[in-house]
Amino acid sequence: MQPEPITSRNLTSSNSLLSVTDETQVDFKPHSVIEPEVVEALIKPVQDSQIYSTQPSAYDSPRSREQNQKVEVLCHTLERHRGDRQLIVLQDFPDPDALSSAWTYKLIAQKFDIQCDMVYAGTLSHQENIALVKLTSLPVQRWGLPSLKNRNLTLYQGCALIDNQGTTSQLMPALQAAGIPITVVIDHHSAQGDMKAEFVDIRPYTRATATILTQYLQAGLLKLDNNSNEHIKCATALMHGLRSDTNALRQAQEEDFLAAAYLSRFYDGQLLNAVLQSSRSKQVMDVIERSLKNRIVQNNFSIAGVGYLRYDDRDAIPQAADFLVTEENVHTAVVYGIVQDEDDDIELVVGSLRTNKITLDPDEFLKEAFGQDTQGRFFGGGRSQAGGFEIPLGFLSGFTESAEYAKMKWNVFDTQVKQKLLRLINPDQHYHNGMS
């Protein structure tokens, strides 16, 4: 007969969350003999002062008292909502970090008998995101705005915002109007202002929401099981999310590496490879071609306007910027185009910035270049090495049959965007209509 595995639960009467955490750590090698002092060290709470100064054991993550408290509070919050049904709201253009983190939350919530539906209002447009959803059977649904009136929102007692704070989802006003409270917010963007939520875990200094969710797993909120296909796929998705928000780990910090190390026990490397090798659509290739043809390079900046694109191809813009920034003697690329949403008859100038220049702050650069609208909202913003902007065409918005008119309209916006950018790139020169 196998001896009962040594866990901190057997060893201590305390049933604090920390002991749950330690159980996972010890269980990892259930057959090994564990020295009493190791057990002692595992069950001892981590002191704040030790956290970043000492070397944690190989698979241990630096847990601050604050992080432990978050786990405990989340646990209580979910406990209070046992039996509820929740909506997990993703940003309109969900990325791998959002998709994988939301899925993990869904699985954690399930342990508390909370059934979740993961929804987004926009489009999955990056081929890697489409591949991720298809290959892992990731349970996400598109809830376009027009479909909302046919949905029964009274089914939901709360919602969870994962990798966002509600400001990047078109669904929020409708959910708020329906009186659905925000139960949980887990995010790593800077706080976006006042928001009423029952549980909030916002960590602007953490590189990926997937890292936060992995820490919840490590803390014992859900024990991953290597025999569960769903768990393996979710761990693979988290690994992808973590990699994609840390520039393939190049910008990862200690906690991201520790999270990745933990996930490495469960994820499927071949599946991740398949997701990463998904091919680009013809539309994306066409946009990249246009960006190459139209680019102008000045002072190590590469700038390209790519004309009109369909809403579904919007993600081609950051991909073109990713490509242009690889050119010799270019440190920063900006690609933009007019994105047409034919359903809603809306047009926007959408742009992306990518930079390798450490001293260039994309957030500052884009805010300075494009300024803000009449309500004081900036047209653009960013994080390290990447940024984006969206400028509504307003009165000039709307699809037109006349090719000549469309061309004229593009020329006006193209010139205006270039002028704003070149003013910052070549501050000594004066640009009249961006042409000189």
Ligand SMILES: [Mn+2]
């Ligand atoms: Mn993220």
